[in-house]
Amino acid sequence: MEELLTYLLQYGELDTRQRALIQEKARWKTIAKGAYFAEAGKVSAQIGYVTEGVFRVCYYDKTGDSFTRYFVYENRFVVDMNSFRDETPSAEYIEAITDCRVLVFSKADFMQLSVQIPGWDDIFVKITSYVLENKLKFTGNMLVQDAQQRYLNFLSHYPGLANRVPLNMLASYLGITPSSLSRIRKNIP
C-alpha cells in the first residue's frame, strides 16, 4: 500500500486525508498464474497497481497464436486504458504469467476519487502520457535493431524480467521465434 502512495506522489501531491481516501478505496486482489486481469471482448472496469508478479498484455491472431505487446510488473499500473476510460470492450488480454497481487480500484471508486481529490486526474494524465511515450520511444527503436540488439536492449531496460518470463512470450514480444531467441541466448556470455 505504501508503494502505491509513493508511486503516486512522484506525479503529484497528496495530503494525509487524500491518502486515507485512496487507501479506503483500494482492494487487494490476487490473480493466479494463467488467469486474466482483462479479456478481449469484455469491458475491464478496473485499474490495478501491481505489487507482486508479472502480467503480459497480448492478443491472438486468427490461428490462435498469441503475441505479447508488453509486460507489466511490480510498481506499475495494469489496465486496459481504452476499456477503462470509455467502458468499451477490451481488444486485448491481460494475462498473469506468475501469481500476482494487485491493488485494485473499480471504475466507480476511481471516479469518486477523481471528484474528491483535486489533481487526481492530473496524476493519471501524467502517468499515462509518461508511460505511453516511454513505451513508444522504446518500441520505436526496435524495428531498426536486429533480434540480438532488441534482446540486449530488453535485458538492460528490464533487468531481471527476462528470467521471470517464459521464452516463447518473450520471443513474441521481441518479434522473433522461440528458436531464434534460444540461439541468441546461446551466443551471449
Add this chain to the structure above:
Amino acid sequence: MEELLTYLLQYGELDTRQRALIQEKARWKTIAKGAYFAEAGKVSAQIGYVTEGVFRVCYYDKTGDSFTRYFVYENRFVVDMNSFRDETPSAEYIEAITDCRVLVFSKADFMQLSVQIPGWDDIFVKITSYVLENKLKFTGNMLVQDAQQRYLNFLSHYPGLANRVPLNMLASYLGITPSSLSRIRKNIP
C-alpha cells in the same frame, strides 16, 4: 482555421466565444521543406496544427544516420509533447519534408486558453491519449510482420502518404533499407 475547430470539436464542445479565443491565439507559420519545427537539444515551446504538408519525427545515431519514428501530416497536431509539456529539451527532430503550413500556439498562449476554456485540457488529454494509443497499437504489430506486410499496412493506414515521402525516410520508418523497400514495391501491382 475552420479545420482546426472542426478537429477540436471531435474531442469536446466549444461555444462561439471560446472558438473566437482560439482563433485569436493561433498564428500562421510556414516551414520550408528541410527546415525543422523542433530540434534535439532545444526546448520546443510550441504546438502546431498542420494544414498543409508533411513532417517526420526522427532522430540520428552516432554515425549520423537518421531514423524516422513517424510522420505527421494534414489535420494533425505536430508537437514534441514531452518538450512542450515540461519545457525540457527535445530528444528528437521534427523536420518538414515538404513545404508546410501550420497553425501555431505558443506555450504561453496555450496555457492561457487552458485557463479561459474549461475543457481545453480535457480535449488535449483525449487527443494525446487517443493518438498515442493508436500509434502504439499500430507500431506494436509491426514487429511480428515482415517488411512487405508492414509496407502494405502503411499504405492502407496512410493512403497517399507513401507518395509524398522520400523512399529512404519511409524505409527507415519501416525498419528496412531503401533497397529492400524498392524491391518490395516492385513486387506489388
Add this chain to the structure above:
DNA sequence: AACCGCAATTGCCAAATGACAAGAAATGCG
C-alpha cells in the same frame, strides 16, 4: 523410480533482408 507433458534447445535448409556497388532516373540549377 518411471512416465508424462510442456518448454526449451538444436540441426538443417529455405526465405527474407542487409551490405555494397554500379547504373538509371529524377530533380534542381545556372
Add this chain to the structure above:
DNA sequence: CGCATTTCTTGTCATTTGGCAATTGCGGTT
C-alpha cells in the same frame, strides 16, 4: 537546355531469421 546532384533501382553475395522436426530438459504425477 545541359550538367551536377540526389534519389531510386537493381545485381551479387553474405548474414539473419523462419519453418520444421527431432531431441533434450525439467517439474509434476502416479
